[in-house]
Each structure stands twice: as structure tokens, then as C-alpha cells.
Amino acid sequence: MKKTVMMLGPSTAAVSGVSTHLNQLFHSALAQQWELVQFQVGSEGRAESTLSKLWRFAISPLQFAVAICRLWPAIVHLNTSLEPKSYWRDIVYLLIAKLFGRRVLYQVHGGALPEQFFAGQPMRRWLLRRMLRLADAVVLLADIELQAYRQFDPRLVLSVIPNAIDLVPDPAGKEQQLQGPLTVAYVGRLARNKGIFELLDALALVRREGVALQLVIAGGGPDEAELRAAVERLALADQVRFAGPVFGKEKDELWARADVFGFPTYHREGLPYALLESMAARTVPLVCPVGAVPDVMQDGEHGVFVPPRDPAALAAALLRLERDRALLRRMGAAGRQRIEQAYTVERLARDFDAAYTRLCTEH
Template sequence: MRVLIAGPSLHAISGVSTHVNLLLAAPWPDVSDDALTLTHFQVGSEGRNEGPAARVARLLLSPWQLAACLVARRIDILHLNTSLDPKPYWRDAAYLGVARLLGRRVVLQIHGGRLPHELFAGRPWSAGLLRRVLRAADTVVALGQQEWRALRDFAPQARVELIPHAVAAVPAEAMAARSMAASELQLLFLGRLDAAKGLYELLDAVDLLVRGGRQMRLVIAGDGPEEAGLRSRIADLKLQPRVELAGARFGVDKQTLLSQAHVFVLPSYSEGLPYALLEAMAAGVAPVVSSVGAVPDVVGYGEHGLLVAPRNIGQLVYALARLHDDRGLLARLGAAARARIAERYGLERFARSFARVYRQAGRPSRRRGDKPTIGPTASDPRV
């Protein structure tokens, strides 16, 4: 079975890029009796250095390029990775149409964005088209409980599966550099430097905490459009050397940062299921994260980490101060976070679920009205 995975550049700094890389490297022979061949088709602007004219040309040509790729490589299934935001949705709806015209099966995976009833609120024609798009996919994959329920309610005839992301286990010795007794609390942000990640609120929170006498250091690892703005805010708040913009980190460099961090901070305005969160938890780093998207499926408040409301500096200050002052709680949350990932978000379980989805998509079309299903990696609805 030949699967074409559409997604951003494999070298882009994004959760979807991480996801595509994991799929390409998954242990398929260990989990599937089917012979699976996965290849990548690059979509979107991430990882490209192009001007306006080149971007317009790419947008016009890409459906034709996709069609040529599907035919030349004799692809059976197109796996689209989209989000319910206008630009990626319309692009991927066009790709889905191309695949359907060529008789290919489609797996449509939703990586966050708005809930389906929110995307085209007050626009019944567009909402109706979204329902048709969801029904046209052989399988729709959601990352979290809230998204899964919303998709099922919005398009009852669609087959909706729930498959959370996954990460590799981190050996215990890789965390040896972390000392809970250190007076200075080490905070870490990993991700794209974008205002929607809550980075300016995070800087304001750190400023308030430092001025209140608490010892902490924040490392911001990543790159993106807000780098210059963040440097300016750090200078205005006189936060050097308490805050460091460390640039994008990968591989061993990223693991080194995780091994030294006490707290992973991600106060985003919206998310799907951030890979950076799973990586941090797998490394035993206590998370302080916004309660958005599928994050509450993974992080139980006070059990595996602390949750805050988006854009709420007061809650962010309180959560970070609590972990600074209570190192016993910090250690318990870090250990529970690591155990949570090991139990529920392993790579083999992830690969087994997608092998099943591909196998289902390759079968003759289901009857209309068949019930949506939850995959075996579904998070516990009680969480």
C-alpha cells in the first residue's frame, strides 16, 4: 500500500513537520502485516524562501503537481495534514478534491485550528461545504477529545478517529543534569516565535516574578516572525541575562535543553496537541501550559502539570511562582508527566493506530451512516 503524506518541509520548525517525520520513520514492519510505503509531498510556505510571485505560482501549480505525483507514484492513499483555519483548509480541500477525482483514498488529519462549527459560523454555504469535505475523506483523524466530539457532531456521517501524537521515550540518564534543589528555576519554551504562542505574556510574567525576588531563567528556543519584537521587549524589560533567545534547537542540542529545564512553558492562545509538550513531558519536565485544544487530554491539572487560561498573565505568574516555591510539587509533576507519556503516547501505539487507519481507508467505501470510531490510542474521556 502506497501512502503519500502531504505536509510542510521536513526541516520546518512546526508540529506538523515533526508529525510527518515521525510517520516516515515509524516502525511499520513491527505493527502492520501490510507492506506500507510512505513518501512526502511538500505543501505550504513553511521551510521555503520565496517571494510573492513565486508563492502565487506555487499555489496555482501545486494541485497539478499533486495530481502528477499521485499518478506517477501509483499512490493508494493521500494523507492530508491540515488545520481548521481558512488558508490551510481551503488549500487542502482542493487537494482532497484532486485525489478524489483520481480515485484515490484520503485520510484527513486535523491539527488544531478552530472547531468545525466555529470556522464558518454564520456562513451556512461554507459550513455545508466543510461537511461535504469531511464526508469525502475516508477517515478524519482528530488529536483530542474535544475536537473528536465536535467533528462527530458536526458531520455525523464522517468516519472520525482519535489518534493523539506520540514521542520517543527518554532514558532516565538523559535527565541527570537537572537539579531540583537549584535556587534558580529553569524555564524552557520550545517552538515557533509567534505572538500567538503567548510569548509576550510569558515575558511579562517573568518580569513580575523576577522583580518580586524569585530566581529564574527563561530559555526561548525557536525561530519565527517575532524574533526582533521579542529581543526588543526583553531589552525594554531589562531581562538580560535572565532571558535568552537560543535560536532553533534540534537533536542533541534540544535534548540538552530539556535535560536542564525544570518547567516547560507554552501559554499559547490555541493549539492542537503540541509535540514540544509531549517531548518535554517525556523528559520529565513539569509543564505549565494553556488549557487549549487537546492539551487537557494529556495534562491533568495538578497531576501532570499546571494549566492556565490563554492571555492570562496573572494565572501564569501564579503557576510559575508555585513551582518556584514548592520543589516537591515540581519533582512530583515532572515524574508524573514522564510516566504519562510512557504509558499513553508511545511510538509503537501511534504507528499501530495509523496502520489500522490506512488499512480501513484502503477497504471498499463504508455505508453512509456507519458510526465514527475511536482508535485504540484514544485518551481517556474521564481525563
């Protein structure tokens, strides 16, 4: 008989990295080895009024306790992040799970590093340490996080399980399309800290060198109106297309047509799915080395690292790739190989199967 794992996270219909993660696990081989069930937390994927949100805050912990009594899961898999809203909300679920004696896998999807999270607040830092110790296993996305959590508290039970993707068919013939100006794709939230405004500035600098690159911006977010105004101000309307949020086949087609993934984010990223998708499609990443990005790609081998908030460096990198198509082809092929070797859903399922088995064995 399969043992039950209760997954805590947003709606699987929501547009978020954690929703993608949950969907992958529910549809992977892991679901053949374990009985995976979801308990929805958070506002993502919900349409609710202020009053209904307050009611949810009040009743959700009780509903969680009832669900534990009804399903009696062997493991509670809590998906969270070191962001204030997620952290304070998920403390309650962690405490309830431990109150019922359940094994807890506490997976952190990015956010601040622990030393930075409550810097200058000793009581809150103490509470963070105590909460992390309550978890039976803490799963991280990146080696840099592993080092930081070890330094924060050597007693924590830590491991790294990176994100993964379903591989699209290998577009090996894509290199034949490298004719004319390069097409750059941005896929992500339209927010200033994702580096998208710097990418526009870089496009304008490249144009001054006589090169008119094309940029496709896919996604939505709080800064879209300001972003559109910046396109007009920089006179880039003939080079920039807003595609809106893209999913499934439409997203695959976008990657297939793009030569470069422009994503100079300086947000506290975990492991962006768009990075893995772009590399799988032989679309060369032009990114900042944040979060787990350096675990996935090496500068000059799979893509190009640029410093944050630096349009001039972005422009120089774009011109380099524009002028060296052989390098672009080599990095595209190396990126595809990297994803095939280490970032597939099959590997993800094996890693969590091993993690769950350890928790049940140690119990």
C-alpha cells in the first residue's frame, strides 16, 4: 500500500513556480510510488474578496488539522520561501504537522538567505532557527543556499534538490535559423527587479552600434504599463513585441524562435524554470549569477553572465553573441546537453522518492 504525502502549496492552476513544481510531481513517476494529495495554501489561484481572505486565514489551519486526521499522511511536504508572507503563514502549518507527529519535509523555493532574513533581530532569528529545526528535512534549490543554511545552523538536516522540466524534443536543427538579427526572448514577471528595464536600455545601446535586435517580452506583472512607456520613450516599438503570458505549445514555439534568453534579474531567485526551458530549447541564456543559476550554467559554456543593473554590460554581451554565431551554436548545444543530463522530471522524481524513503525509514 502506498504511503500518503500531503503537499502544501498554491493551486496547481495558478501561474507560479511552486504550482509548476507541484504539477510536475503529481504527473511524475513519484505519484506511482506515493499517494500524493494536495492541501492548498496561499492566495495564488484564488479569486476572493478581503472578507473571504480573512475567513480563509482563520479557518485554513483548522481545515489542515482535519485533513491530517482524515488522511494521516506519512509525510507533510511544505513548499514555502524565505519571504515574510510565506514564512509567517507556513509556521502555523509546520507547528500543526509536528503537533500530530507527522514527518515534515520543508522545501524552500528561494527568498532571502537565513542570515539576511532577520538581520539585526535576534529574537526572530532565534525563532527561525527553532522552526527550521522542527522540520525533519529542509530541501533547498541551490548549493549557495546549502552553504548559507549550514552556516546559519549546522544542526539542520539539509539537502539540495534542484527544479526540473519536461524536456521538449531537441530542436537540433535550430542552429540553421541563425541568420539576420538575433531574436531575444524575455519570459517572466514584468517587474523592475527582473532586469527587464536594463534589457531595454541595452537594446537601445546596441541599436546605436547599427544592430537592430528583436525582443519578445512574454509575461505580465505590475510594471507592464511603465515598461510599455519605456519602449515608446526609447523609440523601440519596431523592435519590441509584447506577447502576454504564454503557456504550453505557445511557449515552446517562442523558445524555438528565440536565439537568446535575456533575463538579467537581480531578484532573490531560486531556480527559474525559464532558465531550464531556454537551455533545453538551445536558446542561450544572458543572465545574472543569482540564486541557483550558477549551479545550472557556466559562463561562456552554456550562456553568458552579466552584472546586475548594467545595461552597458548587457549590450556588450548581446553584440558579442550577434557577431559570433559559432559561439552561440556551441553554447546552445551545451545547454541542451546540460538539461538532459541533470534537470529532467525523471531525476526530480527519483530525488524526492529517495528523500521520502529516508524520512519514513528514519521514523
